[in-house]
Amino acid sequence: MKEFYLINEDVSISLAEVEKNIDKFFLNYDLNIIRKVLIIPPDFTRYYSMAGEITKIIYKKYSDKFAIDIIPALGTHMPLSEEERLKMFGSEIPKECFMNHDWRKDTVSLGNIPKEVVNEISEGLFVTDIEVEVNKKLVSGEYDLILSIGQVVPHEVVGMANYSKNIFVGVGGRQMINKTHMLSAVCGMEKAMGKDKTPARRVFDYAQENFLNEIPLIYFLTVTTEKSNEVCLNGLYIGRSRRIFEEAVKLSQKLNITYLEKPVKKVVAYLDEHELKTTWVGNKGIYRTRKAIADGGELILLAPGVKHFGENDEVDVQIRKYGYKGRDYVLDLFNKDAFGNSMMVAAHLIQGSTDGRFSVTYATNTDYITKEEIEFVGYKHINIEEAYKLYDPKTLKDGFNILENGEEIYFVRTPALGLWIAKDKMNSPDNFNPAI
Numbered sequence: 001m002k003e004f005y006l007i008n009e010d011v012s013i014s015l016a017e018v019e020k021n022i023d024k025f026f027l028n029y030d031l032n033i034i035r036k037v038l039i040i041p042p043d044f045t046r047y048y049s050m051a052g053e054i055t056k057i058i059y060k061k062y063s064d065k066f067a068i069d070i071i072p073a074l075g076t077h078m079p080l081s082e083e084e085r086l087k088m089f090g091s092e093i094p095k096e097c098f099m100n101h102d103w104r105k106d107t108v109s110l111g112n113i114p115k116e117v118v119n120e121i122s123e124g125l126f127v128t129d130i131e132v133e134v135n136k137k138l139v140s141g142e143y144d145l146i147l148s149i150g151q152v153v154p155h156e157v158v159g160m161a162n163y164s165k166n167i168f169v170g171v172g173g174r175q176m177i178n179k180t181h182m183l184s185a186v187c188g189m190e191k192a193m194g195k196d197k198t199p200a201r202r203v204f205d206y207a208q209e210n211f212l213n214e215i216p217l218i219y220f221l222t223v224t225t226e227k228s229n230e231v232c233l234n235g236l237y238i239g240r241s242r243r244i245f246e247e248a249v250k251l252s253q254k255l256n257i258t259y260l261e262k263p264v265k266k267v268v269a270y271l272d273e274h275e276l277k278t279t280w281v282g283n284k285g286i287y288r289t290r291k292a293i294a295d296g297g298e299l300i301l302l303a304p305g306v307k308h309f310g311e312n313d314e315v316d317v318q319i320r321k322y323g324y325k326g327r328d329y330v331l332d333l334f335n336k337d338a339f340g341n342s343m344m345v346a347a348h349l350i351q352g353s354t355d356g357r358f359s360v361t362y363a364t365n366t367d368y369i370t371k372e373e374i375e376f377v378g379y380k381h382i383n384i385e386e387a388y389k390l391y392d393p394k395t396l397k398d399g400f401n402i403l404e405n406g407e408e409i410y411f412v413r414t415p416a417l418g419l420w421i422a423k424d425k426m427n428s429p430d431n432f433n434p435a436i
Contacts, residue, residue: 073170
């Protein structure tokens with residue numbers, strides 16, 4: 001099929017332009033024979049993806065021509081609340097159009113990625129087969145078209161988010177989610193972030209090439225930035241081939257990665273209270289800034305909305321039990337089978353640990369999550385109101401700020417929209433344990 005690229009690095013692409021390209025896309029199809037379409041947008045933790053706006057355009061323009069179902073790509077995240085659904089997708093799309101994805105019981109197996117393939121990808125660091133599961137709706141045969149919508153942006157597990165990750169993790173099952181997270185942690189998160197051909201991405205590529213060919217799947221990929229506290233759509237790529245992903249990656253690497261001349265002693269990052277409500281997703285503030293932080297430095301996460309550690313009870317219990325207490329500590333527990341069939345938690349705890357290179361201070365509302373709870377899992381704590389007196393996100397500007405007391409900090413308003421790297425840490429290796 002014809003592929004569509006819409007790019008503007010300097011100003012936001014208008015929704016009118018987006019609509020024109022969506023219309024051009026649908027000219028590839030005889031709308032008289034399309035009965036039903038499934039849309040797979042991200043969940044609310046990717047609010048800045050512009051996927052909500054694209055979904056609204058498709059529904060408004062085409063819901064009178066064919067039936068539309070929507071399954072947000074939750075992965076293991078909590079389902080959208082009614083408030084989140086309305087904020088992201090508006091009130092024009094009926095609630096009945098939305099379905100939840102349950103990664104534990106809504107999937108079917110498409111086959112296995114052989115352990116020989118995973119062994120080659122990981123260079124012997126992680127040897128296991130991986131079952132490929134997707135939501136059963138994708139293979140039910142009831143949809144004439146499946147539209148996966150999401151944002152390409154630096155990501156801690158896969159290197160650059162979206163494309164087939166939206167399928168294999170967003171509406172995937174336990175094995176793929178668990179094992180690709182652990183694969184990334186073992187092979188080195190810091191080496192992967194912001195890059196394309198990472199170990200986890202190679203697993204997804206293999207799965208796409210071998211298991212998705214019969215599914216009528218089309219990708220809508222976005223690249224976004226934030227300017228003057230407004231989200232800007234700088235790229236829209238529509239198609240099926242890996243080429244559209246590679247083009248989106250190039251633009252995201254140009255627009256979403258910030259290079260600093262030298263490591264920063266103190267970074268302050270703001271975690272939007274409506275978007276990031278757990279350390280599971282709030283730790284993007286750690287992942288995306290860690291290569292900008294000096295050894296012995298400090299990261300302060302302003303987290304007014306963080307109320308839990310995990311996005312579900314199973315994960316929350318294990319984070320509270322084991323904590324972010326260092327790579328060797330977590331790997332020892334993992335090798336003793338402490339995490340059972342939830343190895344993604346082990347991976348997450350490794351990724352959220354700093355191994356003493358810098359400190360992490362969470363600033364939370366203690367009505368939600370207490371100082372004692374934060375300190376038990378391995379972080380420092382400050383009350384959010386006290387933190388705001390020192391670091392007010394309403395007055396801080398993105399980048400370097402000099403405070404009234406003369407202290408210099410680097411402020412990141414929206415860590416989920418990028419990656420920050422000090423130039424002398426560009427090629428620094430992540431720790432990994434070849435003995436696992």
